[in-house]
Each structure stands twice: as structure tokens, then as C-alpha cells.
Amino acid sequence: MIRLEKRKEPSKFWRIANPFLAVLLTMIAGGIMFAMLGKDPITAIRLIFFDPIFSETFGSYSRPQLLIKSAPLILIAVGLAIGFKANVWNIGAEGQYIIGALFGAGVALAFFPAPGWYIFPLMVIAGAFGGFLWAMIPAILKTRFNTNEILVSLLLVYVAERILAAMALGLMRNPDIAGFPGSRDLRRYEAAHNAELIAGTGIHWGVVAAMIAVIFAYAMMTRHMLGYHVQLAGQAPRAARFGGVSPARLVVICLGISGALAGLAGMFEVSGPGGQVRIEFASGYGFTAIIVAFLGRLNPIGIVLAGLLLGLTYIGGELGQMMLQLPGAAIQVFQGMLLFFLLALDFQTNYRIRLTQGARI
Amino acid sequence: MKKLLTAAALSVTMAIPAVADTTKVGFIYIGPVGDFGWTAGHDRARAEMAEHFGDAVETTIVENVDYGADAERVMTQMAISGTDVIFAASFGYGPDVNVVAGRFPNVAFQHATGYIQDHPNVSLYDARFYEGRAVLGHIAGKMTETNTIGYIASYPIPAVIAGINSAYLHAKAVNPDVQFRIIWTYSWFDPALEADAAETLIEQGADVIMQHTDSTAAVRVAEDAGVMAFGQASDMTQFGPNAHLSAIVDRWAPYYINRVQAVIDGTWEAQNSWLGFADGIIEMAPWNDRIPAELQEEADGLIAAIVAGEYHPFTGPINKQDGTPWLAEGETAPDVDLATMNFYVEGITAELPN
Numbered sequence: 192m193i194r195l196e197k198r199k200e201p202s203k204f205w206r207i208a209n210p211f212l213a214v215l216l217t218m219i220a221g222g223i224m225f226a227m228l229g230k231d232p233i234t235a236i237r238l239i240f241f242d243p244i245f246s247e248t249f250g251s252y253s254r255p256q257l258l259i260k261s262a263p264l265i266l267i268a269v270g271l272a273i274g275f276k277a278n279v280w281n282i283g284a285e286g287q288y289i290i291g292a293l294f295g296a297g298v299a300l301a302f303f304p305a306p307g308w309y310i311f312p313l314m315v316i317a318g319a320f321g322g323f324l325w326a327m328i329p330a331i332l333k334t335r336f337n338t339n340e341i342l343v344s345l346l347l348v349y350v351a352e353r354i355l356a357a358m359a360l361g362l363m364r365n366p367d368i369a370g371f372p373g374s375r376d377l378r379r380y381e382a383a384h385n386a387e388l389i390a391g392t393g394i395h396w397g398v399v400a401a402m403i404a405v406i407f408a409y410a411m412m413t414r415h416m417l418g419y420h421v422q423l424a425g426q427a428p429r430a431a432r433f434g435g436v437s438p439a440r441l442v443v444i445c446l447g448i449s450g451a452l453a454g455l456a457g458m459f460e461v462s463g464p465g466g467q468v469r470i471e472f473a474s475g476y477g478f479t480a481i482i483v484a485f486l487g488r489l490n491p492i493g494i495v496l497a498g499l500l501l502g503l504t505y506i507g508g509e510l511g512q513m514m515l516q517l518p519g520a521a522i523q524v525f526q527g528m529l530l531f532f533l534l535a536l537d538f539q540t541n542y543r544i545r546l547t548q549g550a551r552i
Numbered sequence: 553m554k555k556l557l558t559a560a561a562l563s564v565t566m567a568i569p570a571v572a573d574t575t576k577v578g579f580i581y582i583g584p585v586g587d588f589g590w591t592a593g594h595d596r597a598r599a600e601m602a603e604h605f606g607d608a609v610e611t612t613i614v615e616n617v618d619y620g621a622d623a624e625r626v627m628t629q630m631a632i633s634g635t636d637v638i639f640a641a642s643f644g645y646g647p648d649v650n651v652v653a654g655r656f657p658n659v660a661f662q663h664a665t666g667y668i669q670d671h672p673n674v675s676l677y678d679a680r681f682y683e684g685r686a687v688l689g690h691i692a693g694k695m696t697e698t699n700t701i702g703y704i705a706s707y708p709i710p711a712v713i714a715g716i717n718s719a720y721l722h723a724k725a726v727n728p729d730v731q732f733r734i735i736w737t738y739s740w741f742d743p744a745l746e747a748d749a750a751e752t753l754i755e756q757g758a759d760v761i762m763q764h765t766d767s768t769a770a771v772r773v774a775e776d777a778g779v780m781a782f783g784q785a786s787d788m789t790q791f792g793p794n795a796h797l798s799a800i801v802d803r804w805a806p807y808y809i810n811r812v813q814a815v816i817d818g819t820w821e822a823q824n825s826w827l828g829f830a831d832g833i834i835e836m837a838p839w840n841d842r843i844p845a846e847l848q849e850e851a852d853g854l855i856a857a858i859v860a861g862e863y864h865p866f867t868g869p870i871n872k873q874d875g876t877p878w879l880a881e882g883e884t885a886p887d888v889d890l891a892t893m894n895f896y897v898e899g900i901t902a903e904l905p906n
Contacts, residue, residue: 252632256625356738360708360905370710370892371667376647464621466651470707470738471644474618509626512614513633519584519615 194545205540206488213532214500220532221525230515238514239507239525253506255393259464261502263288263456265495266401267480269408270449272489276412277421278428279445283329283344284453285477286351287322291454292461293358294321296374296468299383300363303375310382314458315396322454323447325351330446334439340446352473359470374468377461385463397459404452409491421445453477482530504529575637575816577601578630579613580623582642583741589766590740590785590802591615594641594664597804604809608816619644624651631656637815639808640664642740643709650674660820662811664804665711667891672822677807680828681711682718682890683858684800685762686865687836687851688782691797692760693723693730694847695780702753703734704746704763704770708905710893712764717897718865719762722854724899733758734902743769754779760797771796780842787837798851799837806832826887830859866890871898 218240222232243253267284274281281287295318302310329343356372363374377383385395412418424431424441432438456476465472483501487493508522579598583591595613602611612635614626623645630638631652637660640649646668653661653671661671665678692701701723705712716734723730733756735749746765750773753761761781763770768791774781775792783789783799807827814820827833836855839848857863868879873896879885896904 248632249629252628253625259621260625352738356905368667370894372707372709373647378651460621464624466620466647469619469644471619474620474622505622506625509614509617509622509629513578513612513626513629516612520586523616 192547194547195542196545197542198540201540202543205536209533209536209540210486210488210493210497213529213536216532216536217525217528220528224521224524225517228517228521230517235511235515235517238511239504239522241507242510242514243503243506249510251391253510255387255391256506257499257502258393258398259395260505261498262395262398262401263460263476264480264483264501265498266397266404266456266459267449267453267477268483268487268494268498269401269404269491270452271480272484272487272491272494273408273412273421274445274449275425275484276489277424277441277445279442280341281326281329281344281446281449282341282481283326283346283348283351283477284449284480285473285475286344286348287325287450287453288457288460288477289348289351289355289473290325290457291318291322291451292457292465292472293355293363293468294318294454295458296363296377296461299377299380299462300374302382303380306382308382311385311396311462314383314462315455318458319451319455322457323451325454326446326450327443330443333442333446340442344446348477355468355472356470359468359472363468365467372470376467378463378466383462385459395459395463397456397463400455400459405491405495412491417444453480486530486533500529501526573608575605575609575812576633576635577609577611577812577815578627578635578638579611580617580626580630580638580640580642580645581613581615582617582619582644583766584615585613587741587766588768588786588788588791589783591641591766593785593802594639594804596786597802597808598639600805601808601812604805605812605816609812620648623648627652627661628655631659635659637662637812637820640666643707643711660811660815669822669824675811675822675824677811677823677825677827678711679802679804679833680826681800681834682714682865683828684834684836685715685718686722686858687854688762688798688800689719689722689724690726690854691843691847691851692719692762692780692782693725693727694850695797695843696723696727696730696760698757698759699727699729700731700733700757700759702750702756702758702761703732704749704753704761704765705734705736706740706765707738708736708894710891713896713904714890714893715764716900717893720900721870721897722865732900732902734900736905737765739765741766743767746770747773750774750781751777783837789837789840794840794842796837797840797843801835801837803833803835826891828858829855830861872896873898873900873904 218236222236225232225235295314298314298317329340332338332343333340359372365375388394420436424436483497487497504526511517581591585591585595598611617623617626627638639662641664643665646666649661649663650668650670653674661674663676666676720732733753737745746767747769750761750770754777759779761770761774763784768788771781771783771788771792774795780797781795785802787801789796864884866885868883869881870879872878
């Protein structure tokens with residue numbers, strides 16, 4: 192008879208092994224799905240996982256693209272993970288990302304067309320501040336009125352989307368083009384352009400910021416008192432309170448950090464790869480980053496790997512559509528499988544399967 | 553690692569057949585090919601074009617591509633893989649098309665409904681949807697019993713605004729009491745949002761729903777609520793056999809065949825084409841039987857007049873919403889006014905998002 196037994200302590204081995212196993216199972220199950228669609232599964236898996244990096248034709252272009260696609264995911268997820276560890280659930284990073292982009296772009300458009308080395312740093316500060324400010328709304332409502340930060344932060348995404356649309360149509364609209372929404376192209380305004388730092392590598396300031404954030408988050412969580420408080424509040428809230436950790440302070444700090452990082456990600460995107468404030472600017476990075484945070488086990492290093500992996504499936508998925516005519520929906524199912532297998536496997540972390548002799552009647 | 557690299561290198565040579573006389577045509581879509589609307593219309597034309605050329609042409613598609621960095625990446629990958637001509641089938645790809653076109657001067661770019669032409673290898677093409685909207689407006693004005701037309705609009709861009717104005721003017725012409733209620737979704741394809749919008753409009757008294765969004769959701773909602781609706785870009789009758797009065801059906805195929813032929817012949821040059829009923833680029837889905845025969849004849853007559861060039865849907869006198877004159881008696885709208893339209897005409901009570 193098969194019996195499930197709760198482990199005394201979550202298994203460290205499975206925590207690390209599960210993501211790898213999930214990728215493997217996704218390849219197998221995805222391969223079966225591709226075969227059922229009449230496509231060669233080996234070619235499909237290779238196009239998705241290997242060709243973006245190793246292909247001679249695409250590699251030199253898609254390797255840098257991988258960084259461009261993954262950097263905002265990593266930057267946002269690192270911030271979210273800190274909050275998630277402390278049981279502070281910021282689900283609205285998408286909104287903070289949008290507001291950060293608007294603040295950053297707002298500074299750029301206010302200075303246009305003046306040159307100046309100080310413009311870009313000001314945009315960085317404004318972007319982080321915008322995201323921080325937007326995250327403070329759920330933080331203050333939670334600490335003052337005990338509202339649920341999940342709901343408030345999520346609903347504020349829709350508010351942010353409306354503000355974005357209003358900005359693209361009104362205040363930030365490019366005055367030189369009649370009738371069309373969208374701001375000036377920041378890529379054509381040198382002082383505000385978040386350009387590639389080394390040509391052909393895909394490394395822009397957002398990638399650098401993501402790396403710095405990962406290092407800081409890692410140091411904070413392992414070496415700093417605040418990191419200890421975060422972990423304690425997440426694992427034993429009562430003990431944390433007795434230990435002098437102020438829950439309100441922690442909520443503000445966690446939402447503040449994740450909001451500022453999401454705002455930064457938005458600012459680097461709008462001044463670089465995104466190029467301009469448009470109604471459709473937000474493409475779900477803030478939500479995808481939640482998956483990245485969990486796929487990366489809320490660990491900064493894990494998040495880097497998870498962000499790169501998800502970025503890879505996006506870029507590889509496009510190659511799969513292009514080269515093998517895989518339907519777009521099949522790619523989405525494939526990405527969904529990854530999360531499904533991870534969650535399904537995670538029960539091994541907390542439970543073990545025991546084969547026992549038949550129960551006595 | 554070395555083994556992997558060789559495997560990858562081998563696979564690429566296999567994946568890209570180096571046959572010189574095959575013309576590679578790439579398509580990027582904002583929605584899924586199964587939207588039964590706008591993207592389906594483009595993919596229908598792609599299939600027809602591919603069939604026309606047979607082995608001489610190889611087509612490839614990537615669907616659900618967001619505007620911005622994603623579109624730029626997909627088009628770049630297409631260009632790298634040897635695609636000769638890329639059709640970018642949505643308005644918002646404009647900046648991205650031009651960024652990629654600058655980097656690949658030997659690839660031809662065809663951008664649907666756009667307005668940015670920074671490079672000599674960027675062609676723009678669009679349909680005169682306002683011609684079709686005139687016919688829909690005429691039918692809606694006659695069919696409505698509540699004198700309230702609901703309009704689900706996507707983005708406040710000239711093509712959409714011109715469509716609203718055209719529909720309103722022609723509804724008003726046959727029904728002076730008609731009112732338009734307009735909801736903006738800021739999306740081309742969001743079935744849930746479109747369904748919500750349709751329900752809201754019906755609650756506000758609309759008994760005819762028009763849409764400038766791509767899903768079939770509004771037609772389904774109208775069918776369930778027992779009101780009338782027009783499809784978008786494709787014949788959506790199957791999603792509301794009673795509700796679906798007609799639809800402007802996009803027929804890009806003749807244009808696609810023409811442009812790909814030019815690429816094959818080596819005569820391709822950038823153009824800016826704005827085609828209508830007369831060019832066969834748009835047509836109306838079969839009239840629903842509930843439209844009285846007399847009204848069907850009127851609608852057919854209206855189309856015939858537009859095709860013959862005898863009638864322009866924007867013929868003065870027309871004032872702007874604020875009462876300032878736009879077109880004088882008998883004057884027809886110049887194309888530039890329509891291509892940059894950013895105002896409602898007089899009589900529409902809604903406010904244009906700004």
C-alpha cells in the first residue's frame with residue numbers, strides 16, 4: 192500500500208532538485224504534445240531550449256536578447272521574493288513597473304531635447320521612486336487600516352494601466368505626430384536612452400541593476416539583520432513579534448523594496464527596449480516575475496536561473512513558431528507545464544511516499 | 553558542449569532550406585490565428601497567397617506578439633533566418649518595424665494600418681474601413697428600436713475614430729434620434745473585456761452592438777441577450793446566427809499576392825496603399841435574413857455607389873463635435889484628414905479619450 196507521510200522537515204534535496212526535474216518532465220510531456228501535433232519533438236525541444244543560445248544563425252542575436260528579456264523579470268522577482276519570504280504578498284508589481292516607467296519617462300520628456308549627463312541618473316531615481324510610491328499605497332492601507340495587500344496591490348495594476356493610457360493619449364503624447372497615441376521615442380533622445388553598454392551584448396543598465404540587486408538581496412538575506420527578520424516573520428510571526436520585529440515596519444520595507452525595483456525595471460524598459468510610453472507598454476513582466484520568484488525558490492541565485500530559463504522559453508518559443516510552425520498556444524501550454532510540474536513535484540519537499548504492508552483490517 | 557554545438561549547427565542547416573528560388577514570407581500577428589476576427593483575416597489571406605504561389609513561396613507565422621521589444625526580436629529573427637518579406641499585421645508595430653527595417657535594408661517590410669515610414673524598405677497598407685462602417689451605420693440606424701447603438705472601440709487612433717464617425721453619420725442620416733454609446737477597451741483582443749463592454753452597453757439600452765475589437769465575444773453576448781450585433785473583420789455568423797446582422801470582412805489576399813509577386817519579380821518598392829470596396833479588399837458578410845429586403849437593397853446600393861466613386865462616406869456639410877465646420881456643403885474629406893482624424897463629428901455626445 193502507498194502511504195503519504197509528512198516529513199519532519201522540508202527536504203533540502205528536493206527543494207533544489209525539483210526545478211531541474213520539472214524542466215526534464217516538461218521536456219518529456221511537451222515532447223509528447225508536440226509529437227501529437229505532428230511535429231518532431233526533438234527538433235521542437237531543441238529549438239526552444241538550445242537554439243536561442245547555441246544556434247549559429249540565431250545565437251549571436253538571441254543570446255543578448257535573453258538578457259534583455261530576463262533582466263526585468265529578475266529585477267522584479269528579486270524584490271518580490273523578499274516580501275514573499277516575510278509573508279508580504281505584493282501581487283501588483285505590474286502596476287509599480289508601469290508607474291516607474293511613467294516617472295522615468297516623465298523626467299526625460301520634461302528635459303527634452305536638452306542634453307545632459309545628469310538626465311539619465313535622474314530618470315533612474317524617478318523610476319525607483321515612482322514604483323516605491325505606488326507600492327506605498329497598499330503598504331500604508333495595510334498598516335493603517337489592515338486592508339489586504341494582495342487585493343489592493345492587484346487592483347492598483349488596473350489603475351496604473353488606465354493612467355498609462357491617459358498619459359500615452361494626453362500629457363506624454365508626442366506633439367509632433369497628429370492623431371496617434373504614444374510618447375516620443377526615447378531611443379532617439381540620446382540623454383535619456385538606455386542604450387547597450389557594450390554593443391552586441393544586450394547588456395544595458397537594467398541588466399547591471401538586476402545583477403546588483405541580486406547581490407544585495409543575497410547579502411541582505413544571508414548576512415544582514417533585516418534578512419533575518421524577514422525570514423523570522425515569514426516562518427514564525429509570533430516569535431518575530433516577541434523578538435521585537437515590527438510587522439508594520441516590515442510591510443513597509445518589503446513593499447517599498449519590491450516597488451522600487453519594479454519601478455526601476457519599468458524605467459529601464461521604457462528608456463531602452465520598450466522605447467516609448469505607449470498604451471500597450473506593459474506586457475505582463477510584473478506577473479511573470481511572480482512565477483520567476485517561485486520557480487527560483489525565492490532565492491536570489493535561483494531567481495537568476497529561473498529568469499533566464501523563462502526568458503529562454505519565450506525566445507525559443509518564438510523560434511519554435513517561426514521555424515517549425517508550432518501554434519502559439521502550444522508554446523503557452525508548454526510554459527504552463529513547467530509551473531505545473533514544479534508545483535506538483537513540490538509535494539515531495541514536504542511529504543514522502545512510503546510503501547507499507549497492507550493495512551490490517 | 554562541443555557535441556551540442558555541432559548538433560545545433562547541423563540542425564540549423566536542416567531547418568533553413570537553402571533553396572534560392574523559394575521566397576520566404578513572414579507574418580507577425582498581435583492576436584491568435586484563431587481569433588475568428590482580425591488576425592484570422594490576415595491568416596486567411598496568407599493561406600490564399602501561399603496556395604496561389606505553391607512551392608515558390610514559404611510562409612511562416614508568429615502569433616500573439618506584443619508590441620515593442622518582443623515584436624522587434626521576432627522580426628529580427630525572421631530577417632536573420634532569411635525571410636524576404638515580413639508582414640506586420642497590426643497598427644502598433646510601427647516603431648518596431650522601422651527599427652528592424654533600418655538594420656535589414658534588404659528585407660521588405662509591409663506594415664498594416666501604420667503611419668511610420670522612416671526607411672525605403674517599409675511599405676504601409678490599410679483598408680478604408682470607414683466605407684464599410686458607413687454601411688453598418690446605415691443598417692444599424694434603421695434596425696435599432698431603442699435608438700441606441702453600442703460601440704466597442706479599441707484604441708483612440710484615427711482609423712477607429714473615423715469608423716465611429718462614419719457609422720454615426722450614416723445612422724443619423726436615416727434615424728435622427730439615434731444615440732451612440734462608446735466604450736474603449738484599450739486592447740485589440742480581450743474576449744472577457746469585450747463581453748463586459750457588450751453587457752454594459754446592452755444595460756444602457758443599446759440593441760445594436762458594433763465593435764472595432766477582434767474577438768467574437770460581443771456577438772455571443774448579443775445573441776444571448778437577444779439583441780443585434782455586427783462582427784469584425786471576419787464573418788462571425790456562427791457565433792450569433794440571430795444577432796449577427798453582417799460584418800466588414802477583410803480580404804487582404806489580392807494585395808498580399810500582388811506584393812509577394814513584386815518581391816519574386818524583384819520589382820518591390822515601398823508604397824502607401826489605402827484600399828477600399830472598389831479594390832475588393834473589404835466586403836460585407838452575407839446579410840442576415842432579419843434585415844428587411846428593402847434595407848438590404850439600400851445597403852447594396854450604398855456599396856455600389858462607393859465602388860463607383862459616386863459617393864464618399866464623408867461628404868459635407870459636416871461639423872466637428874464642438875460645432876466648428878469641417879467640410880462644406882458637397883465637399884468630401886481629404887485622405888489626410890481621415891488618416892489623422894482626432895475628433896468626433898457633431899452629434900456624438902461621448903467624449904473622446906484625451
